[in-house]
Amino acid sequence: MRPFLSIVCLAVGACASESGEGTLSIRISGEEAAQSGYPVGEGEDQIALADGWTLEFHKVIVSLTHFSLATEDGEDATLEVDPVVVDLHQGTPELWRFDGLAAQRWEEVGYRYSKPRADARVVNDVSDEDLELMQDEGYSLLIEATARSDRRDVELKWGFPLAIDVLHCQNGLDGTDGIVVRDNAVTNGEITVHLDHLFFDSYATEEPNLRFDAMAEMTPDGRPLMLGALRGQDNLSDLKSLTGKPLGLAYDPGSAFHPVPTNLEEYVIAAAETTGHWNGEGHCEYHRIAR
C-alpha cells in the first residue's frame, strides 16, 4: 500500500480496501458430469440415475450476461462484464478476470442466466448455429446428450429459456457469504452448474433420485427428445408410459418452485433455474426476471 493511502486510512479509521488490492478470476464448470456424463464418481460418491439410464453430454452451452460483486453495505465493485457464451462440455474456462479489486470480503456475489446478447463473447467452441438458435429462441442453457439404457438410446436436445438472477451466493468452499479477494494475489471463483438438478425426482428431500424413465417415455419415434415433449407428462404424481400405462413414479416439487409446476416440462425448467451455484456446492437465491 502506498504511504499516502496508509496515512489517509489511519486518519479516517475505515477504508474499504485497507488491505490493498487483488485480482479475481472467474471460471465456470459443469463439474465432471458435463464432460463425462452420468454415472460420475466412484463408490459412495457416485452419482447415477436410479433407473439404470446413463447420460453422455455432447453440449452444455450456457449464456451469462452479468456478474456482480458487492459488499453487504452496498459498495458495488462496478465490474466491467461482457456477456459470454460457453460450452461446459469442453472444459472449465476462465470467463472474466478482474484486476484492482479491493482486497476484502465481497458478501454479495451474483450472476445472470439470460439469452445471448448480440455482443456476446464466445468463450470456447460454440457453433454459430447454436448461438443463433439460443438468440432466436431465448435460450440461456442448451443441452445435447445421449441417454442410454439396455433397451434403447434417446437423443436429447433441450433448450431452456431461462432469465434468472442468481443472487446472494454462499461460498461452497467454506459456507461464508460471497468471496474474499486476497491482497496482491489472484483469487479464483467458480460458477458451478449442477446438471443433476435436471433429473431430480424430488425437491422435498435432501437426497433425491435422478431419473430418466418418465422422460424417455415421451420420446417420439426416430427423433430427439425435445423439452416440450415432457409436457405430455401432465400429472407429476402419476407418470405414464407413451401408451398411458402408469410407471408407478411421482415427481415431488415440494415448496421449491413458485408457481407449482403442473407438468414435467415446467418441472424440469424450474429445476434448471436452480442449477447455478458458487464455488462448488454454494447455494444461491434464484429470481426470475422479465425476458
Next chain:
Amino acid sequence: MRYLVLSAALCASCTSETSGERVQVDWVLDQDMGAEHADFETKTGYRVQLEEARIELASVYLYAPPSARLSALAWLERSVVSVAHAHGGIDNEKGRRVLAEWTKPMSIDALDHVPVELSGTSAEGGAVDAVKLLLRDGVVAHVRGEAERDGERWRFEAEVTPDEDVTRAVELIELEQTLQERSVVHVRVQPKAWLDLCDFSQLEAASEELVRVEADNQVGRALSIGVRSPSAFVVYIDEEG
C-alpha cells in the same frame, strides 16, 4: 425505473410506522366453504365429496423480508419475481427474522363451517413476505370421502404420512403484507389441492366398500405430495383486524 424508486419510497414509508414495534395479533382458522372444499372436481376428472379432511399443523411462521441484506429497491424487485430453492431440505428462511409465530400444534378440520379463533400472540410489526407452515411428525392428514367418474364410485380413506426424509415445511412466498396492532392472521386449508392429482381408478375396483389408501399406490403418492403443496394453504393478513 422512476416507478420502482417511488414505490420503494412509499413502501418504506408505509411499513415504518409499525416496523420493529411489539404488536398483538390474532389468529383465525376460517375455511372458505364457498371455494369447493367438500365437493369439487379434481384435475384428474373425478367428482369428490369429502366427509373428513383434517390436517395436523405443528407451527406457522411469518417472516420479514431479508431487507438487512437487500436494498429497498432490491427488495421491491424480489417482491415481483418468483424465487426457487436449489434443493429440498434447504431452509430458505434460515436466519431470517420471524415477526409472528404460532407454535401450538393443532389439528385443523378443513371442512369446519365455523371460523376458529385462536388466542392472540405477541408479534413484531412490519412487512411480511413469506410464511412457513410446519406439519407435524407422523400422520399429517386424514381424509375420507367418495370419488366418482363415469358412473363408477370409490369410497376411500387415508392417513397421510410422508416419508421420514421428506420435509414437513410448506413455504408460501410473495405475501407482501404488513403486521400491525390487532392484525388478524388467517390460515386456510384447501383440501382440493390434496386430491387434485389422484387417479382413483388405480385403487382396487370401484365398489361401495371403503378402501384404505396405501402409501405406495398412485393415490397415496398424490396425497402425500398434495397435502404438502403450497396450493393446499392460504395465509393472509387482515392488516387492520
